[in-house]
Structures are given as structure tokens and as C-alpha cells.
Amino acid sequence: MCVTCGCDDPNALPMAHTHGPKTHTVRLEHALLSKNQRLADQNRAWLAARSCVAFNLMGSPGAGKTALLEAIVRRAPELAISVIEGDQATERDAERIRQAGCRAIQINTGTGCHLDARSVAHGLTTLAPEQGSRIVLENVGNLVCPALFDLGEAARIVVLSVTEGDDKPLKYPHMFRACDALVLNKIDLLPYVDFNVERALGYARDLNPQLLAFSVSATRAEGLEPLCAWLGSVARPRESA
């Protein structure tokens, strides 16, 4: 191989042939997210073959994603939920979910700021969910990066807690556009914080008129019924983007 141009002429020593000023343009028109999308579609097919439904659970660090899952698992064992936990480091969240009474595995993304379809494919194989069960993919706490990466889920959920401020949808519009449902968490703290529920939901629905909304307190186990009913009703995988 010629070390200058990389051509595969077996006799080409660096000085044996010359390189013109001309270059060759290769048109590709290739979407950057197509690789992740292909793997996400494979995950979706893998899940469909087992009649499983997956949810991509997102939100800031501290919004209460894990606490919400603990509350759901305790409230609705009939949903037969199992969980893939995504965090940069530690097994702590998977441990919490297991103690709440369901199967959970942990993916550590290291420096990665989001789950991607490849890591979830490995996670699903390890988790080996039961036929017809529901799987929650708890993403890395982050309102930016996870919004871009399809994991093969049937629906996307963003958790927003009332301690974060009601203008979060305006600051992180991609996340609120990308989701099917918004779970407003920590509503037991509403009397103590300056958070206007109507305003937050208004901003979110401006961005995404179809967005479903549920108000809950995970730690007080309040408002979980409508959310659990919806989780049980989602049947068909969302169309790939």
C-alpha cells in the first residue's frame, strides 16, 4: 500500500508514483445518526419478537427517575417491569431497583453522557426480559444528549421535578419535543417552591402539543395510578424517527 495516498497498488513505494493535485470527491449523503438508528430498529424488532415494550426514561440528575421507578414497581407489580439502569458510574441505582422488587441490570457509560442503542442491545441480552414484559431504560441524568439517541423504545418519558424551575422546557426544548409523556415529580413540595404547574405544562405543550402529562410524588406514592395505567396501555413501538 502507498503510505501517502493509501491506494492498494502492491508495488507502490512512496516515491514510485506521484500524487496529482487532483482529489476525488465521494458523495455520501449519510445521516450521522443512521448507525444508532439501525441498532435501535434491531432492538425494537428484538423486543417485538418477545412481545416486550420498552420505555426510555430521561430527566436531569436528581429529578427523581429512580425514586419514580421504585414507586411504580411497588405500586404495580402486574406490569412485570424490569429495568436497565444507565449511569456514568456505580451499581447503586440497579441495587435500589432490585430492593424495590424487580430485576435490574446496570450499564455504566463511563465518560458517556447518554445511553445508545448499542449499549442497550447488550443490556437487553443480559437482562433477558420475560415474554410480554415491560422494560424501563433509565437514561443517564441529562436533559440534552439522551434526546438524540433512539434506543428502540416504544415511548419516551421525561421526568421534571418542581424543584428544577418551571422554565425547563424552554431551556431544553429538544428533550420536551422528543418525549411522549412528561412526569412532573415532587408535587408534594409545591407549597414550598416557586413553581407554576400551568406555566411549565404550557411551555412544554407549546413545544409538543401531543405531550401527555402526569403529576406525581414518587416518595409519597401519590398520583401513580394514571401513570401506571398508561405504562400498561402502551402497546405499539413508536415509529422510528
Add this chain to the structure above:
Amino acid sequence: MHEMALTQDLVALITENCAGRRVTRVVLEVGKLAAVVPDAFRFCFELCAEGTPAEGAELEIIELQGRAVCRECRQESAPNSPFDPCPCGSHALQFLAGEELKLKEVEVMQCA
């Protein structure tokens, strides 16, 4: 910093498509309403391309104009970022164009 993951995919795509040829230029199309920062791509590209046929290649980023229609006043506008409201003040924008994220073409070296 999802640009790092996306740039790793970008370099993998280039490597798959250049048949071992040395790459001199990479053209990327990024919509102004896509959730990525062009400067972050430039920063990551140099790191990710090291040791691949794209090492040292010039990265050209073409920013594509955003286009949106307002669900309230039905007016079309050209937002410069995903955070811009409609000129009427509403954030109820439906994006029509500007979310692209595409490897458009690569230029490879040729023997004379």
C-alpha cells in the same frame, strides 16, 4: 457532550467509505435546529480522526438554515437556533427544516 459520540460515528462512516484512501476534506451538513454545536464537532474531529485515513483532513461544516411554522399565528419563520421563538413571541414552533446532521461528501487523495 454527545458531539464526541457523533464524531466517532462520523469517523467510522468515513473509514467505511474511503476504501483506505487518505481523506483530505470532509463536508458535514448541520442544521441550525439540530441539537449539536459545530465547534464541538471541530474539536472532537481532530481527536477522533487520529490514526485513521481522515487524520489531518479539513472539516468543512455547512450550516443549514432552519425553517419553522408557528402553531399559533401560522407564520413561517427562519429561527437561527432551537431556542428562538416565532416573531410573534410564541414558542409553539413546528420545525420544517434545519434538524439535518449529515456526512455530505469526502475528498480522497488520488494517484497521478
